[in-house]
Amino acid sequence: EAGVAQSPRYKIIEKRQSVAFWCNPISGHATLYWYQQILGQGPKLLIQFQNNGVVDDSQLPKDRFSAERLKGVDSTLKIQPAKLEDSAVYLCASSLVATWGLGTTDTQYFGPGTRLTVL
C-alpha cells in the first residue's frame, strides 16, 4: 500500500513570498490533516478535512494560510505571504475513518513532510 505522498520535500523562500505544498493521502482515506512542526515543538494541527469538507481549522492563521481538498482526495496548503516564523516542517497525514463514534481511535498515517525555510 502506498503511503502518504508530499511535495516538495524542501523549500526555501524569502519572506513575503508565496509557497504551496501538495499532499496525496492513502487511497480510500476519508480524513486528511495538515500539521505544522516548528523546531523544538511538537506537531500542531492546522486543518482537518473529512472528504472535502473542513472539520477543524481553528489553529489555521487564516490571514495568510489557506488549504483546500478538491474532490476529497489531494490537498494543497498555501502560505501567502510567508513570514520568518512560518519556517517549519509541514506534515500531511490521512486516516481511514469517515464517521466517528465511540471506540474510534483511528491511526493517522503521515507523509515525510515538507521542510520550509523562510529567509
Added chain:
Amino acid sequence: ILNVEQSPQSLHVQEGDSTNFTCSFPSSNFYALHWYRWETAKSPEALFVMTLNGDEKKEGRISATLNTKEGYSYLYIKGSQPEDSATYLCAFQQRAGANNLFFGTGTRLTVIP
C-alpha cells in the same frame, strides 16, 4: 491547547542498553494516547494506540504502559540498537467523535554503536 510533555528531551545510550522515556498528559477527558517514531528524513510511524488505564502494549523490543488516572505513559526500549535512533512522539486524543491529536515535543534518542 492541551499540555502534553515528554521527557527527557534527548537521550544518548550505548547499543544494548535498555531505556525508557515519559509522556505526561491531562488526566481529564482522556480518550487515547498514541506513540509515534520519527526517523530523520522519513515519515512519522505509528507505534501504539492505548486507551485503557493499565494498558500495556508490546511490539518486539518496544513496549509501552499507560496510567490515565495520573496522566502518564512510559515507552520502553529493551536492548537498544542503532536503528532505534529516532524522535519518539506521544500524542493525546481528547475525546471520541474527533481525531484531533495533541503532540508532545518528543524525545530524541541516539543509540551509539
